[in-house]
Amino acid sequence: xxxxxxxxxxxxxxxxxxxxxxxxxxxxxxxxxxxxxxxxxxxxxxxxxxxxxxxxxxxxxxxxxxxxxxxxxxxxxxxxxxxxxxxxxxxxxxxxxxxxxxxxxxxxxxxxxxxxxxxxxxxxxxxxxxxxxxxxxxxxxxxxxxxxxxxxxxxxxxxxxxxxxxxxxxxxxxxxxxxxxxxxxxxxxxxxxxxxxxxxxxxxxxxxxxxxxxxxxxxxxxxxxxxxxxxxxxxxxxxxxxxxxxxxxxxxxxxxxxxxxxxxxxxxxxxxxxxxxxxxxxxxxx
Numbered sequence: 001x002x003x004x005x006x007x008x009x010x011x012x013x014x015x016x017x018x019x020x021x022x023x024x025x026x027x028x029x030x031x032x033x034x035x036x037x038x039x040x041x042x043x044x045x046x047x048x049x050x051x052x053x054x055x056x057x058x059x060x061x062x063x064x065x066x067x068x069x070x071x072x073x074x075x076x077x078x079x080x081x082x083x084x085x086x087x088x089x090x091x092x093x094x095x096x097x098x099x100x101x102x103x104x105x106x107x108x109x110x111x112x113x114x115x116x117x118x119x120x121x122x123x124x125x126x127x128x129x130x131x132x133x134x135x136x137x138x139x140x141x142x143x144x145x146x147x148x149x150x151x152x153x154x155x156x157x158x159x160x161x162x163x164x165x166x167x168x169x170x171x172x173x174x175x176x177x178x179x180x181x182x183x184x185x186x187x188x189x190x191x192x193x194x195x196x197x198x199x200x201x202x203x204x205x206x207x208x209x210x211x212x213x214x215x216x217x218x219x220x221x222x223x224x225x226x227x228x229x230x231x232x233x234x235x236x237x238x239x240x241x242x243x244x245x246x247x248x249x250x251x252x253x254x255x256x257x258x259x260x261x262x263x264x265x266x267x268x269x270x271x272x273x274x275x276x277x278x279x280x281x282x283x284x285x286x
Contacts, residue, residue, distance in 0.1 A: 013051075044069050096138075101130060175211060179194070187214065194220075244278050
């Protein structure tokens, strides 16, 4: 058998087994790369590369070696789930490097973390002053978790006692010129509604729309294949809100101007009811 064909076959086997082991080890191995995971990854890569090109290594031996190095981290992870002490041995423990705005030099030395490296990790978290940090923890994967002091935290609506309407995640309704019918029906919208909203923004065919996304208030955002063909958005919701306010003001005006007491009460009552409707619907008409 030609040498190139042999290399091709061995490489395909190595790739398929690597892919299988990656899926088995799960996303944790990819997102939280500890020192142990780093060593395992390098070793597995070296075995796969050697098995692909070195014909002195039997393919069966290479596959068994990959299988062992792939299953070993899984076995250790299972044991770590049952024993916290064992997990600390394999993955290490997080270390506090800043507390109450003060750097813990002993912890820095123990983790071989230089001051320049610490400042770089802080800047990656948008922190430039050590005095602003309540606590900083060096995680087992080398990342720095930072908790700012209370007075340095950004102001939130909760702090101000403001109540906001709840929102759900935006949902795609059109992707690459195709309607996502399942998403559309799950949210209770129809294709007629979708076409109507898109036409207000200058899209008259589904095929012209690259992406359409709706938020929790029912506002539709569209991105077209040809941006120059997109017309100005017709903001119908603010217009409706303005018309309702205008109508409510006119009812109040009629109540003041009329001399008929029965008509005055009727206008005032309808104006009050309309005001309640406006108060309830206004958050959704922005």
